[in-house]
Amino acid sequence: MYKFLRRFRIVFAILFLIAVTLVFTDISGNTSSFFKDVIRFQFTPALLSAMAGIAGVFIFLILITFLFGRIYCSFICPTGIFQDAVTFIANIFKSRKKRRFAYAKPHRILRYVIMTLVVALLILGSTKCLLNLDPYSNYGRMAENVFRPVIISANNTGASLFPTTFYHINYKTFTLGSIIYSALFLVIIALMSALRGRLYCNTVCPVGSLLGLISKYSVFRIAINKTKCTHCRLCEIACKSQCINSKNEQVDSSRCVQCYNCTVSCKHSAIGLRFAYAKKENKHAVDAGKRKAFIISAGILSAALITKIFAPKLRATTKNAKAIAPPGAESIDHLKKYCTACHACIAKCPSRVLRPAFNEYGFDGALLPLMDYKNGYCNYDCTECSNICPNHALIPKTSEEKKKIQIGKARFIHENCIIVLDGTDCGACDEHCPTKAVHMVSFRDGLLIPEVNADLCVGCGGCEYICPGRPDKAIVVIGNEFHQTVALPEQQKQEEKTVTDFGF
Amino acid sequence: MERRNFLKALALGSAAGMIQWKSKNLFAALPQNPAPLNDLVAVMGGEPAQLYAKAIASMGGIGRFVKKGQSVVIKPNIGWNKTPELAADTNPLLVSAIIKDCLAAGASEVGVFDHTCDEWRSCYKTSGIEDAVKNAGGKMLFAHEEKYYRQVSIPNGKRLKSAKVHEAIFDYDVWINVPILKNHGGAKMTIALKNSMGVVWDRRYWHANDLQQCIADFATFSKKPALNIVDAYRVMTQNGPQGRGANDVQLAKAIFMSTDPVAVDTAAVAFFSQYKEMTINDASHIKLGEELKVGTTKINELKVERIRL
Numbered sequence: 001m002y003k004f005l006r007r008f009r010i011v012f013a014i015l016f017l018i019a020v021t022l023v024f025t026d027i028s029g030n031t032s033s034f035f036k037d038v039i040r041f042q043f044t045p046a047l048l049s050a051m052a053g054i055a056g057v058f059i060f061l062i063l064i065t066f067l068f069g070r071i072y073c074s075f076i077c078p079t080g081i082f083q084d085a086v087t088f089i090a091n092i093f094k095s096r097k098k099r100r101f102a103y104a105k106p107h108r109i110l111r112y113v114i115m116t117l118v119v120a121l122l123i124l125g126s127t128k129c130l131l132n133l134d135p136y137s138n139y140g141r142m143a144e145n146v147f148r149p150v151i152i153s154a155n156n157t158g159a160s161l162f163p164t165t166f167y168h169i170n171y172k173t174f175t176l177g178s179i180i181y182s183a184l185f186l187v188i189i190a191l192m193s194a195l196r197g198r199l200y201c202n203t204v205c206p207v208g209s210l211l212g213l214i215s216k217y218s219v220f221r222i223a224i225n226k227t228k229c230t231h232c233r234l235c236e237i238a239c240k241s242q243c244i245n246s247k248n249e250q251v252d253s254s255r256c257v258q259c260y261n262c263t264v265s266c267k268h269s270a271i272g273l274r275f276a277y278a279k280k281e282n283k284h285a286v287d288a289g290k291r292k293a294f295i296i297s298a299g300i301l302s303a304a305l306i307t308k309i310f311a312p313k314l315r316a317t318t319k320n321a322k323a324i325a326p327p328g329a330e331s332i333d334h335l336k337k338y339c340t341a342c343h344a345c346i347a348k349c350p351s352r353v354l355r356p357a358f359n360e361y362g363f364d365g366a367l368l369p370l371m372d373y374k375n376g377y378c379n380y381d382c383t384e385c386s387n388i389c390p391n392h393a394l395i396p397k398t399s400e401e402k403k404k405i406q407i408g409k410a411r412f413i414h415e416n417c418i419i420v421l422d423g424t425d426c427g428a429c430d431e432h433c434p435t436k437a438v439h440m441v442s443f444r445d446g447l448l449i450p451e452v453n454a455d456l457c458v459g460c461g462g463c464e465y466i467c468p469g470r471p472d473k474a475i476v477v478i479g480n481e482f483h484q485t486v487a488l489p490e491q492q493k494q495e496e497k498t499v500t501d502f503g504f
Numbered sequence: 505m506e507r508r509n510f511l512k513a514l515a516l517g518s519a520a521g522m523i524q525w526k527s528k529n530l531f532a533a534l535p536q537n538p539a540p541l542n543d544l545v546a547v548m549g550g551e552p553a554q555l556y557a558k559a560i561a562s563m564g565g566i567g568r569f570v571k572k573g574q575s576v577v578i579k580p581n582i583g584w585n586k587t588p589e590l591a592a593d594t595n596p597l598l599v600s601a602i603i604k605d606c607l608a609a610g611a612s613e614v615g616v617f618d619h620t621c622d623e624w625r626s627c628y629k630t631s632g633i634e635d636a637v638k639n640a641g642g643k644m645l646f647a648h649e650e651k652y653y654r655q656v657s658i659p660n661g662k663r664l665k666s667a668k669v670h671e672a673i674f675d676y677d678v679w680i681n682v683p684i685l686k687n688h689g690g691a692k693m694t695i696a697l698k699n700s701m702g703v704v705w706d707r708r709y710w711h712a713n714d715l716q717q718c719i720a721d722f723a724t725f726s727k728k729p730a731l732n733i734v735d736a737y738r739v740m741t742q743n744g745p746q747g748r749g750a751n752d753v754q755l756a757k758a759i760f761m762s763t764d765p766v767a768v769d770t771a772a773v774a775f776f777s778q779y780k781e782m783t784i785n786d787a788s789h790i791k792l793g794e795e796l797k798v799g800t801t802k803i804n805e806l807k808v809e810r811i812r813l
Contacts, residue, residue: 168652425714428707
């Protein structure tokens with residue numbers, strides 16, 4: 001039975017990891033919408049969606065954790081599964097002896113203090129801390145910033161060999177900072193898991209800590225049958241969470257990730273899932289570490305709550321006035337409150353106009369998705385980013401709704417315009433404007449010059465992108481800190497005319 | 505000194521051009537039909553495929569331009585992520601009819617591409633052209649990256665001296681230019697001459713260096729479209745080249761065809777002006793094209809056939 005359970009876990013996890021990875025690395029754009037729901041089952045997106053009022057998945061995840069413990073960590077969490085894969089591969093290169101895990105003491109203070117800090121900042125309306133530690137978002141960034149460029153380079157090699165089947169893709173929208181940051185996490189997580197299994201999950205990961213708190217009270221838990229146990233330590237050696245203490249027959253449920261490796265290692269079927277509310281409730285003495293962790297956590301939380309109550313507008317919004325948040329973000333504040341920079345939107349943007357921010361949104365907005373019209377502009381009909389976002393940081397929009405969102409306004413800079421400087425026709429901005437917010441009006445000598453009607457502008461950046469003005473563009477989009485609503489462009493009625501002559 | 509060189513080059517260039525022209529005409533014309541062929545054909549009052557069939561027959565059949573075994577590249581306008589009804593892109597039914605005709609005439613293969621303005625995959629798809637091409641037996645070519653373009657010099661250009669041109673223009677034997685007739689905010693009109701802008705990589709340079717002159721300059725490039733087919737089935741008369749919606753479109757059910765891009769543009773502008781005021785002086789690249797001897801605006805001096813279905 002446990003053999004089957006463990007195999008099922010492995011197969012399920014591998015398939016899930018592939019699906020999540022595909023969402024971020026599908027360069028053809030064909031399969032990723034098929035898999036896009038897998039990222040909605042991630043804990044952090046579910047939590048933030050719940051904060052935004054859509055709590056279904058969150059309740060489901062809490063419920064399964066209460067029933068079966070941290071199965072999220074082994075079945076669903078991409079960073080968790082990725083670490084298991086690294087551990088597995090590392091074991092191939094290790095001697096038999098080196099492969100062995102051993103029980104390790106919990107780092108309670110570290111775990112719960114990190115978790116509380118994350119929660120405290122969430123209460124204060126910032127995902128800053130969560131964003132850096134969340135296993136899903138970190139995996140997303142790894143896939144988008146590290147795996148994707150590798151896949152693209154493989155594709156481009158293919159495109160050189162088979163030019164009619166594969167097409168070239170450029171790397172213009174990747175940013176070095178984000179690549180380095182994501183690669184750094186990749187290296188750290190790979191090293192940690194190669195050496196110590198699920199160390200990250202049980203010391204740093206805020207999701208692991210939170211689910212650990214619930215799994216302590218889960219209905220079914222891994223436990224050792226004291227009458228059968230021979231203290232052979234096989235289960236302890238197999239435990240990548242290092243949470244089984246074979247000597248005193250204890251399993252730390254808050255760290256157990258339900259991988260079932262221990263259950264198949266035991267020669268006497270002494271370890272396995274047990275219904276935890278059977279009869280005896282062995283009360284442990286509360287140890288000092290636990291108490292300290294609790295006190296510190298409570299302190300941080302109350303501080304956060306007090307700050308929230310007495311200084312609701314504490315966070316100084318120091319940001320570049322020009323920064324443009326993607327459609328659906330509603331405001332830069334909303335984005336900072338809900339986005340954990342998983343980069344799913346960046347991966348999905350067909351026009352590749354989204355890139356990770358540096359400090360455009362201010363320091364606390366680093367890595368968040370930013371509209372950048374250097375290499376492209378936002379397609380008028382496209383709603384990919386808002387519909388892929390699992391966090392509700394970008395609120396899902398239909399094409400019709402999106403056309404009414406103004407993320408910024410175009411500003412025409414007369415003195416930079418080719419038409420003014422050279423006295424020749426241009427109109428590239430007008431040509432690219434989907435709403436005719438930018439339109440041509442009479443200038444001089446039969447020339448036309450662009451004019452902006454900001455009431456129609458959606459801030460798509462078509463004009464800024466194509467403007468040939470050098471060194472400075474003659475038309476730029478200034479972001480709206482709070483997105484606004486514009487009317488759909490009025491149809492310019494014209495009479496249907498039947499022409500029967502050729503005219504020449 | 506400079507002027508002398510320029511004149512020399514001009515003379516050489518046009519001489520070479522003329523020889524090429526002649527030999528083509530000779531080949532096609534000599535065996536069967538001694539009567540002079542039409543230079544410009546206009547057809548109105550039918551569906552895209554009908555219009556095409558009538559017009560190409562009047563031009564002497566596709567065999568005049570595509571020889572057995574030759575490869576053909578078709579350059580429609582696929583600039584925008586818009587459906588065919590919105591008339592921002594060339595009609596897919598027309599593209600399909602041309603491909604089928606080329607293949608029937610023995611073309612070895614037919615490729616289709618455009619350097620799109622909107623994101624290329626959505627343009628190819630939404631325009632209906634990708635599906636039409638596949639169903640007709642043609643092939644969509646990639647044109648979204650600089651890698652697919654080759655640097656060439658344009659010795660006879662006044663402002664545009666060099667450009668990066670899509671590789672298919674060189675690799676395919678015959679280039680057929682298939683614009684859609686539209687109003688245009690920058691160039692005033694976009695027809696055959698303007699449509700060729702979509703075979704080059706850096707369009708910003710054109711906008712920054714006298715757009716109208718650059719459009720005319722590029723028409724002097726040594727490889728020229730063998731045939732220009734102007735889709736005027738639906739005509740965008742205002743808010744071009746993208747349009748705001750169906751209200752910007754008139755159903756005109758016409759087609760224009762010529763070997764001369766200046767002549768076909770002149771004819772198409774005359775047709776267009778029945779809907780909205782427009783002259784070839786406004787769309788000045790047409791006049792400039794004539795000055796560079798790319799073609800003629802004096803269509804009355806050409807052999808023209810007008811057909812009503």
